[in-house]
Amino acid sequence: MGSAQKLNIPSDRVERLHYIRRIFSAAKGPDLAVEWSGGRASGLRKLNAVDATLYGRNRNFINGAVTHLSPYLRHGCLTLNEVFAFVKKKFGAQGEKLMMELAWRDYWRQVWLYEGNAIFSEMEPPKVDIQYQPLSDAVKQANTGLPCMDGFVKELLDNGYVHNHARMWFASYVVHHLKIDWREAADWFEAHLLDGDFASNHLSWQWVASTFSSKPYYFNKENLERYTGGKYCATCTVQCPFDASYEALSARLFTPSVASSTKQYPLKSLPMKAAHDFQANAIFVHDEMLSAHNELMGKPYPKIFVFDPVLCGHWSLNRLQFVADCVNEMMNVEVWVGDTHEVLMRKGVGQVLTQDTPNLRIREILAPFAPRWQPVQKLVNVRISERRLKRFSRYWEKVNPLLMADI
Ligand SMILES: Cc1cc2nc3c(=O)[nH]c(=O)nc-3n(C[C@H](O)[C@H](O)[C@H](O)COP(=O)(O)OP(=O)(O)OC[C@H]3O[C@@H](n4cnc5c(N)ncnc54)[C@H](O)[C@@H]3O)c2cc1C
Missing domain, CATH: 1.10.579.10 (DNA Cyclobutane Dipyrimidine Photolyase, subunit A, domain 3)
Known part of the structure; x- marks a missing residue:
């Protein structure tokens, strides 16, 4: 008998904050502030408030017109493509600076997709002497x-x-x-x-x-x-x-680096869990697809989200509460806490359908469930070569004319 637990996330915000604090009693930090409430509705409010013209002038100032969209993009409440299209339509060339920043997000993600777990080790030898003291x-x-x-x-x-x-x-x-x-x-x-x-x-x-x-x-x-x-x-x-x-x-x-090699930070693989012969299908909802508008949410299968310690055991309390807001808003998602393998076995799931992700931890966890990966729409439909992925400037040189063509 495992220890996974099905959660009943309260629909009332204050009760939900308390509930998550109680379930994740080891998580650190204060409660999620109301202006950072999770979910698509909050993300859309932030999107509608964007002033891309002002952003272009003052984004580097600490009190500049930055968008606060990143938690919503990160968790899939809003997609990068829809935010980009919104800015382009509403602000045209005035929105170019913000569109370029959105492209940075796409760029880093493309590098992750291409390099996989290599992003957790040094990608290149350092150009100056860096050291490795512990974080104090x-x-x-x-x-x-x-x-x-x-x-x-x-x-x-x-x-x-x-x-x-x-x-x-x-x-x-x-x-x-x-x-x-x-x-x-x-x-x-x-x-x-x-x-x-x-x-x-x-x-x-x-x-x-x-x-x-x-x-x-x-x-x-x-x-x-x-x-x-x-x-x-x-x-x-x-x-x-x-x-x-x-x-x-x-x-x-700085002193010039003498290192000609890169420091590696090996990641431990997860122990491989047993396969099974169940037939049922389910949508595995992971932390990059937290929106009722995600196209997989229209499929006639049970939808399951798991607060799995392997994926979110290190998150602060307010991040857990943000994600609880998101899944609460999605309505028809079953939410669990514990080991994903145990949850899916208990539900008799044979195969999962989910959104593609560069996160190899998610891939490892789902491997025993013959996962089918729904591709994520690309920001720009072009192949980016390995050489271009080495630097944002090279990536931007390629994608800028395509993204900005019709402005
Ligand atoms: C050391 C360091 C760590 C970072 N860690 C993260 C992280 O964990 N998650 C994360 O989403 N971003 C991270 N960033 C990138 C960036 O700082 C944040 O995306 C941005 O500050 C989020 O605030 P915003 O939505 O108000 O940004 P805005 O300035 O309003 O930008 C709009 C959107 O453009 C994208 N964007 C803007 N700047 C960058 C950038 N430099 N790189 C990538 N995308 C960008 C984001 O999606 C952002 O939401 C990090 C940057 C640095 C220097």
């Missing part, structure tokens, strides 16, 4: 003494959201100033984000570290002060480690 409690507990970095960590822990520019500054500080192992930091960061996504997250950390870019990313005080409106520097009383010219910082932080 001071960083994780917002206790470095730097109001900016501690402020970003507080936002991460409190809301599960950090502005893109702050993510870049923070990653650069952690990897290049504190010399921390980018992989440990990336794992920790991803676990606390509502939009936590292995492709966008781990590959961005590698981009900052220079293991998937031609140079390291770094910044100085002037840059941070400008784009934050000076709000952190105003209260800072410590010697600022960023207060220098780029030349001086580069000389202080």
Whole structure:
């Protein structure tokens, strides 16, 4: 007898927050803030509020007109294609900056699809000497003494959201100033984000570290002060480690790398579970397809979602609550917590139908159930060569004329 449990997710929001907190009593962090409620309806409200023209002018500012769409895109409440089409139709050429950022998301995902689990190890030798110190409690507990970095960590822990520019500054500080192992930091960061996504997250950390870019990313005080409106520097009383010219910082932080190889972070394979001879079909709803509008939701099979510890055991409480909002809104999805194999066996499922994903953990888990993979519509219907997948600029050179052709 296993321990998987069927959940009765309450439809009332407050009860749902309590319920998830009780079921996942080991999950850390505060409750999900109401402005981050999960589900397609919330995602559509955010989409309708997008001002792509203003975004193009001020997205790098911490209080700029950013969209907050990432958790909804990450969990499939909205698709990348529909968001792209919406921006293109409503804003035309004025929306080009936002469309390019959406293409970054597609780019990282294409790299994941192509490279598989290789994205969890260094993609290229680092271009500067990086080191592999453990991630300290001071960083994780917002206790470095730097109001900016501690402020970003507080936002991460409190809301599960950090502005893109702050993510870049923070990653650069952690990897290049504190010399921390980018992989440990990336794992920790991803676990606390509502939009936590292995492709966008781990590959961005590698981009900052220079293991998937031609140079390291770094910044100085002037840059941070400008784009934050000076709000952190105003209260800072410590010697600022960023207060220098780029030349001086580069000389202080970087020595040329002698590494000609890449550091590998082996992933443990899951133990293979037994096959079976059941006949029934089911739709396996995974965490990238949480929308009643997903085309698989129209199929006449039971739909099953499992909070499987292998996939979401590291998530913060508010991420679990976000996902509970999503599955609650989908209405006809059976929700379980526990081991997916056990759940599907108990339901007598022979074959699962699900949405294609680069997440090889999901593929491993579903392997005993002869999975059929529904392809995800591509952002642009063209084959991207391996060479183009090495850098966003090369990818963009190819897809930009196709995506923007009719503007
Ligand atoms: C170190 C680091 C870690 C990151 N981790 C994640 C992650 O786990 N999940 C995640 O979704 N994004 C991640 N990003 C990318 C980016 O920071 C977020 O997608 C973005 O900040 C989300 O906020 P938004 O929706 O308001 O973005 P907006 O600026 O409003 O952009 C709109 C959309 O475009 C896409 N986008 C924008 N910038 C990027 C980018 N640099 N890379 C990829 N897509 C982008 C996102 O889908 C985003 O929702 C990371 C970036 C860095 C530097």
